[in-house]
Amino acid sequence: MSExxxxxxxxxxxxxxxxxxxxxxxxxxxxWTSAASVENGNPLFWDDKVAAxxxxxxIAPPSMLSTWFxxxxxxxxxxxxxxxxxxxxxxxxxxxxPEAVMTDNTITFYEPVRPGDTxxxxxxxxxxxxEKQTKLGTGRFWVIDVEYRNERGELVGxxxxxxxxxxxxx
Amino acid sequence: MTAPLTIDAVKVGDQLPPLSYDVxxxxxxxxxxxxxxxxxxxxxxHFATVRNGVRDIFMxxxxxxxxxxxxxxxxxxxxxxxxxVGFRMKDSVFPGxxxxxxxxxxxxxxxxxxxxxxxxDVTMHADDRLATTCSAxxxxxxxxxxxxxxRRGESWKPEQS
Numbered sequence: 001m002s003e004x005x006x007x008x009x010x011x012x013x014x015x016x017x018x019x020x021x022x023x024x025x026x027x028x029x030x031x032w033t034s035a036a037s038v039e040n041g042n043p044l045f046w047d048d049k050v051a052a053x054x055x056x057x058x059i060a061p062p063s064m065l066s067t068w069f070x071x072x073x074x075x076x077x078x079x080x081x082x083x084x085x086x087x088x089x090x091x092x093x094x095x096x097x098p099e100a101v102m103t104d105n106t107i108t109f110y111e112p113v114r115p116g117d118t119x120x121x122x123x124x125x126x127x128x129x130x131e132k133q134t135k136l137g138t139g140r141f142w143v144i145d146v147e148y149r150n151e152r153g154e155l156v157g158x159x160x161x162x163x164x165x166x167x168x169x170x
Numbered sequence: 171m172t173a174p175l176t177i178d179a180v181k182v183g184d185q186l187p188p189l190s191y192d193v194x195x196x197x198x199x200x201x202x203x204x205x206x207x208x209x210x211x212x213x214x215x216h217f218a219t220v221r222n223g224v225r226d227i228f229m230x231x232x233x234x235x236x237x238x239x240x241x242x243x244x245x246x247x248x249x250x251x252x253x254x255v256g257f258r259m260k261d262s263v264f265p266g267x268x269x270x271x272x273x274x275x276x277x278x279x280x281x282x283x284x285x286x287x288x289x290x291d292v293t294m295h296a297d298d299r300l301a302t303t304c305s306a307x308x309x310x311x312x313x314x315x316x317x318x319x320x321r322r323g324e325s326w327k328p329e330q331s
Contacts, residue, residue, distance in 0.1 A: 062252045
């Protein structure tokens with residue numbers, strides 16, 4: 001861990017933040033949109049007979065996990081657009097790094113996600129690097145974990161993101 | 171349904187059939203929409219080029235995950251169950267690029283619960299540029315009547331490497 005890290009950021013390491021429930025349940029329209037976006041013809045998502053036989057009914061593509069945690073573009077009564085992975089955006093602000101990209105993503109899949117599920121998440125900052133220089137600019141790498149559970153409390157997945165927040169080279 | 175791919179038919183060094191796809195702005199935008207990713211660099215050319223300083227809008231990470239899943243399960247068939255994917259983005263995939271995915275089997279094991287696992291290294295190229303590398307762990311049947319999706323709780327260990 002970086003020694004020059006501001007104390008308020010260091011205090012957040014491994015703390016549970018932003019425990020949130022999905023805004024609306026997992027639904028098949030989004031599953032089909034996702035499968036269509038990559039022309040995924042896996043019959044699990046298109047043929048109810050195959051889904052019934054292999055997965056006990058329809059499921060979502062595992063790789064859609066993070067989709068269920070991203071807020072929609074708008075919701076009634078919301079004045080400001082909600083951001084996904086808020087810890088990432090908080091770090092940009094706290095560390096004064098206006099730009100950021102994601103570099104690594106690891107996802108572990110547990111119980112399948114099914115239409116009708118409501119997925120809850122929490123975020124944990126795992127680490128922040130010292131300042132580093134890359135071709136994008138000067139900044140820091142950080143790792144954020146997101147844990148996903150269904151409404152029965154079953155673990156459905158854990159996602160680990162590495163972000164790089166930076167200032168563009170002059 | 172055709173006979174499923176089973177663990178005995180897979181060995182280290184096996185190559186998956188490559189998949190090539192001509193990426194357009196629509197590919198990138200549909201992929202961002204499908205993952206509820208509203209960040210402007212995935213749909214706004216002006217933002218991507220002026221603010222981010224890249225040549226065009228570019229494919230977002232969650233949509234890349236969907237491409238990796240499709241590529242792997244095209245090979246395994248529907249009984250293939252992803253346990254874990256990890257990927258590293260080294261370069262971006264832009265409209266006009268031909269995206270090519272290639273995969274190699276790096277490990278074949280049966281764990282202590284009897285679940286068959288295949289480890290894969292998958293690459294995503296954008297034209298000649300290596301855009302993303304991916305390591306994946308996918309469960310496939312150990313016999314034609316086996317179904318990894320039936321595994322729950324202690325009999326499903328996706329995190330082991």
